Amino acid sequence: MTQNFDIPEIRTPENLVYKKTSVLTDNVLHYCPGCGHGTTHRLIAEVIEEMGIQSEVIGVAPVGCSVMAYNYFDIDMQEAAHGRAPALATAIKRVFPEKFVFTYQGDGDLAAIGTGETIHACNRGENITIIFINNAIYGMTGGQMAPTTLPDMPTSTCPYGRDVKIMGNPLKITELLAMLPGTYYVTRQAVHSPALVRRAKKAIRMAFENQKLDRGVSFIEIVSNCNSGWKLTPVQAIKWLEENMLPFYPLGDLKVNGELVKKSE
Amino acid sequence: MKELRLMKGNEAFAEAAIRAGADAYFGYPITPQSEVMEYLMAEKPYERTGMIVLQSESELGAINMVYGAAACGKRALTSSSSPGISLMQEGISYIAGSELPCLIMNVVRGGPGLGTIQPSQSDYFQATKGGGHGDYRLIVLAPSSVQEMFDFVSLGFELAFKYRNPVMMLSDGVIGQMMEKVELSEQQGRLTNQQIDELYPWATTGKKPGKERRIITSLELDPGRQEKHNLKLQEKYRKIETTEVRYETLHCDDAEYLLVAFGSSARICQKAMDLGRSKGIKIGLMRPITLYPFPYSIIEQLSKQVKGILVVELNAGQMIEDVRLGSHDRIKVEHYGRFGGMIPSPVDVLYAMEKQIIGG
Amino acid sequence: MAKVQGDVVIDIEQCKGCELCNVACPLNVLAISAEVNSKGYHYAIKVNGNCNGCSNCAVVCPDGVITVYRAKV
Ligand SMILES: Cc1ncc(C[n+]2csc(CCOP(=O)(O)OP(=O)(O)O)c2C)c(N)n1
Ligand code: SF4
Ligand code: SF4
Ligand code: SF4
Ligand SMILES: [Mg+2]
Numbered sequence: 001m002t003q004n005f006d007i008p009e010i011r012t013p014e015n016l017v018y019k020k021t022s023v024l025t026d027n028v029l030h031y032c033p034g035c036g037h038g039t040t041h042r043l044i045a046e047v048i049e050e051m052g053i054q055s056e057v058i059g060v061a062p063v064g065c066s067v068m069a070y071n072y073f074d075i076d077m078q079e080a081a082h083g084r085a086p087a088l089a090t091a092i093k094r095v096f097p098e099k100f101v102f103t104y105q106g107d108g109d110l111a112a113i114g115t116g117e118t119i120h121a122c123n124r125g126e127n128i129t130i131i132f133i134n135n136a137i138y139g140m141t142g143g144q145m146a147p148t149t150l151p152d153m154p155t156s157t158c159p160y161g162r163d164v165k166i167m168g169n170p171l172k173i174t175e176l177l178a179m180l181p182g183t184y185y186v187t188r189q190a191v192h193s194p195a196l197v198r199r200a201k202k203a204i205r206m207a208f209e210n211q212k213l214d215r216g217v218s219f220i221e222i223v224s225n226c227n228s229g230w231k232l233t234p235v236q237a238i239k240w241l242e243e244n245m246l247p248f249y250p251l252g253d254l255k256v257n258g259e260l261v262k263k264s265e
Numbered sequence: 266m267k268e269l270r271l272m273k274g275n276e277a278f279a280e281a282a283i284r285a286g287a288d289a290y291f292g293y294p295i296t297p298q299s300e301v302m303e304y305l306m307a308e309k310p311y312e313r314t315g316m317i318v319l320q321s322e323s324e325l326g327a328i329n330m331v332y333g334a335a336a337c338g339k340r341a342l343t344s345s346s347s348p349g350i351s352l353m354q355e356g357i358s359y360i361a362g363s364e365l366p367c368l369i370m371n372v373v374r375g376g377p378g379l380g381t382i383q384p385s386q387s388d389y390f391q392a393t394k395g396g397g398h399g400d401y402r403l404i405v406l407a408p409s410s411v412q413e414m415f416d417f418v419s420l421g422f423e424l425a426f427k428y429r430n431p432v433m434m435l436s437d438g439v440i441g442q443m444m445e446k447v448e449l450s451e452q453q454g455r456l457t458n459q460q461i462d463e464l465y466p467w468a469t470t471g472k473k474p475g476k477e478r479r480i481i482t483s484l485e486l487d488p489g490r491q492e493k494h495n496l497k498l499q500e501k502y503r504k505i506e507t508t509e510v511r512y513e514t515l516h517c518d519d520a521e522y523l524l525v526a527f528g529s530s531a532r533i534c535q536k537a538m539d540l541g542r543s544k545g546i547k548i549g550l551m552r553p554i555t556l557y558p559f560p561y562s563i564i565e566q567l568s569k570q571v572k573g574i575l576v577v578e579l580n581a582g583q584m585i586e587d588v589r590l591g592s593h594d595r596i597k598v599e600h601y602g603r604f605g606g607m608i609p610s611p612v613d614v615l616y617a618m619e620k621q622i623i624g625g
Numbered sequence: 626m627a628k629v630q631g632d633v634v635i636d637i638e639q640c641k642g643c644e645l646c647n648v649a650c651p652l653n654v655l656a657i658s659a660e661v662n663s664k665g666y667h668y669a670i671k672v673n674g675n676c677n678g679c680s681n682c683a684v685v686c687p688d689g690v691i692t693v694y695r696a697k698v
Contacts, residue, residue: 003672005654005671005672005673005674005676006632006671007630007632007674007694008632010630010631010632010694010695010696010698011632011634011694012694012696015678015694015695015696016692016693016694017631017678017680017693017694017695018680018683018684018691018692018693019692019693020689020690020692021689024689028639028688029687029688031687031688032641033641033642033643033666033687034641034643034644034645034687035687036687037687038686038687038688038689039685039686039687042687042689054472054474055471055472055473055474056471057471058337058469058470058471060333061482067484068484070478070480070482073478074472074478075471075472075478076469076470076471076472076478076479076480077469077478077479077480077481078332078333078336078469078480078481078482079363079480079481079482079483079484080329080332080333080359081329081332081355081356081359084325084326084329084332084356087321087325087326087327087329087330087332087333088329088330088332088333088336089333090319090326090330090333091289091291091319091329091330091331091332091333091334091337091341092333092334092336092337092469094289094317094319094334095288095289095317095333095334095337095339095341096337096458096470096471099471116322116323116325116326117322117325117326117329119322120321120322120326191685192645192685193649193685194649194679194680194681194684194685197684197685198684233644234643234644234645235643235644235645235648238645238648
C-alpha cells in the first residue's frame with residue numbers, strides 16, 4: 001500500500017485553484033499519453049469559459065489526430081474535409097459575424113493539403129482564430145513526413161531522415177502568414193511546461209478577444225509533440241522538442257496588432 | 266403585375282438566388298457560367314437582402330464555404346462548370362455525408378479534361394450516379410429554359426431543406442448563355458437567425474445553455490453506426506425516388522415513337538418532334554426534369570406503347586442507360602448524340618430517328 | 626507569515642501516466658504508480674505532503690485530470 005498524502009480538509013470550494021473546465025466534455029481524450037493536442041484543447045476551452053462565450057462560439061475540426069475534437073469541446077462544431085477548415089470558418093464567420101469562430105488544424109491539414117485555404121483565408125483577413133498544432137509529423141496516419149518535418153528528421157516516409165534536396169524544405173508557414181496584410185496577430189507558442197502553457201493561454205485569449213475588433217486573422221502556432229510519431233516517451237519528447245523544434249521554430253510573437261514584431265539581434 | 270425581363274440563363278439563376286432569399290453565394294470564375302457571379306456582384310445583393318457574395322480562391326474553397334454556411338442553417342449556393350464541379354466533388358461528398366442542404370449549379374461544358382468551353386451534357390453520370398466517393402445521391406434538376414433557370418432555384422432550396430440533401434441544377438452552356446423572357450417571382454425574405462434556430466435543430470448556431478451541442482460531421486468510425494447512417498441515407502433516397510420524380514411529356518398520348526431528352530437537347534427534340542409530326546410520323550417527347558430521381562415509371566409505361574425510343578443527349582450516351590433500365594429492353598432504345606460542343610439540328614435528330622429507330 | 630498548503634486530486638482512471646505533471650512539479654510531490662488503472666496505465670500519485678498548490682501539474686496535464694486546492698494554514 002502506498003502512503004496516503006491526501007489533505008481532505010483543505011478541499012473546499014474556496015480553496016479550489018484549478019479544475020478542468022466545464023467547456024470540455026467528460027469524454028476521455030483519445031490522444032496518446034502526453035500529447036499536446038489535449039493541453040491545447042483545454043486552453044481553448046478555458047478561454048471560452050473565461051470569456052463566457054460558450055453559446056457564441058463555433059469551432060471547426062480538421063482531419064488529423066484532432067478530427068474528433070468535437071467530442072471534447074462542449075460547443076457547436078463542424079468537421080471539415082482535410083485542409084478545408086479555413087474555408088468553412090470563412091463562411092461561418094460571414095454568415096454569423098457576431099459569433100466567435102475558430103479552426104483547429106494540424107501541420108499536414110493546414111500547411112500541406114490546406115495551404116491554399118489557409119493562405120487565402122489569412123490574406124482575405126477573415127475575422128477568425130486559427131490554432132495550428134505543429135508536431136512536424138502526420139500523427140494520425142502513423143508518423144509520415146509533414147511539411148514541417150525538420151531537416152534530417154526521420155519519419156515513416158523518410159526513414160533515413162528528411163533529405164531536403166530530395167524531399168524539399170520544411171515550410172515555415174507561420175512566418176509566411178505573418179507577412180500577409182490580412183493577419184492581425186501571429187504568434188508561436190508551446191504547451192509542454194507550466195510557464196509556456198500559461199503564456200499560450202494568454203495568446204489564445206488574445207486571439208479570441210481580437211475577433212471583437214474585426215481586424216483580421218489571429219493565428220497561433222503551437223509547437224507540439226507527437227510522442228507516437230517521434231517514437232519517444234512523453235518526457236523524452238519534450239526534451240527533443242526543446243532541443244530540435246524550438247531552434248528551428250522559435251517561440252514568440254511574429255505580429256501583434258497588425259504590426260510585424262522586429263527581432264532584436 | 267407580372268415582372269418580365271429578358272435575361273441570360275446564368276443571370277436568371279443569379280437573380281433567382283437573391284429573390285429566393287439565399288444567404289450566401291460562393292464561387293470561382295469559369296466559362297460558361299461566369300455571368301452568375303458577375304451579375305451578383307453588380308447587383309450588390311448584400312445591399313438588397315443582406316446576401317453574401319464571395320469569390321473564393323478555388324472551387325474547393327467555394328464548396329467548402331458552402332459547407333460552412335449550410336451547416337449554420339443558411340441558404341448557401343455555388344455555381345461552376347464541369348472542371349470546377351470536378352474539383353468540388355470532395356466537398357459535395359462531405360456535404361452529402363453530413364446531410365447539409367445546398368444548391369450547386371453546373372453549367373456543363375465539354376470534357377474530358379479542360380475539354381472545351383462549348384455546351385455539353387457529358388456530366389450526367391457524374392451528377393446522377395455519384396461524382397465523389399461514397400454511397401450518396403444528389404437531387405438533380407435539369408432546366409431547359411431560362412425560366413427554369415430561375416424557377417428551379419427556389420424549388421432546389423425547398424427540396425434541399427426538405428431532405429437535408431445537396432441539390433444540383435444540371436444545366437449547360439446553351440441554357441446558361443441564351444437569352445429569353447423570364448417571369449420573375451417576388452422577393453422572398455431571408456430567414457432570421459431566430460427562425461433558423463427554430464426550423465433547423467441540427468444547425469450549428471452556437472450551443473444554447475442547457476441544450477445539447479450540435480455537431481456537423483460525416484465521420485463515424487464505428488462500423489455499426491456508419492452502416493446505420495448509410496441506411497438512413499438510403500431510406501431518404503428511396504423516399505425521394507417515390508415522391509420527387511418530375512418530368513414533362515409532349516404528344517405522348519398517340520405517340521408511336523418516343524424521344525427522350527433533358528435540358529437543351531429537349532428543346533431541339535421538341536422541334537424535331539414537330540418536324541416529324543408534320544411529315545405524319547407520330548413522335549412524342551418525354552423530358553425528365555429530375556435526373557435523379559429518374560422518371561423510370563413513365564419510361565416503363567411508354568415502352569409498352571411506343572415502337573422505339575431515341576435518347577438524344579449532348580454526350581456519348583449516358584442517360585440512355587437509365588432509359589434502357591426503365592424500358593426493360595422491351596423495345597429498341599438507341600442513342601443519338603453530338604459532343605465536344607457540337608449541337609445537332611432538329612433535322613439531324615429526325616434523321617437519326619428515321620434511320621436508327623423507324624427504319625432500323 | 627502564513628504557510629501555504631496545497632493538495633491535488635488526481636482522477637487516476639483518466640490519467641495516462643505521461644509523467645509531464647511529475648516533471649513540472651517544483652516540489653517533487655508526484656511520481657508514477659507501480660500499479661495500473663483499468664486501462665492499463667500507470668498513473669500519477671503523490672509521494673509526499675509538500676504540495677503548495679502551484680497548479681503547475683494541472684496546467685501541463687494534457688488530459689486535465691488534476692484538480693488543485695490551496696489554503697493558507
Ligand atoms: C483527402 C485526404 N487525404 C489524406 C487523408 C489521410 N490523412 C488523414 S490525417 C492526415 C495527416 C494529418 O496530419 P496533421 O494534419 O499534421 O495532424 P496530426 O495528426 O499530426 O495532428 C492524412 C494525410 C485524408 N483523410 N483525406
Ligand atoms: S499520434 Fe501523435 S499527435 Fe496523434 S495523439 Fe498520438 S501523440 Fe498526439
Ligand atoms: S500529466 Fe496528467 S495524464 Fe500525465 S501522468 Fe500526470 S496526471 Fe497523468
Ligand atoms: S500543485 Fe504544484 S506543488 Fe502541488 S503537486 Fe502540483 S505541481 Fe506539485
Ligand atoms: Mg501533425
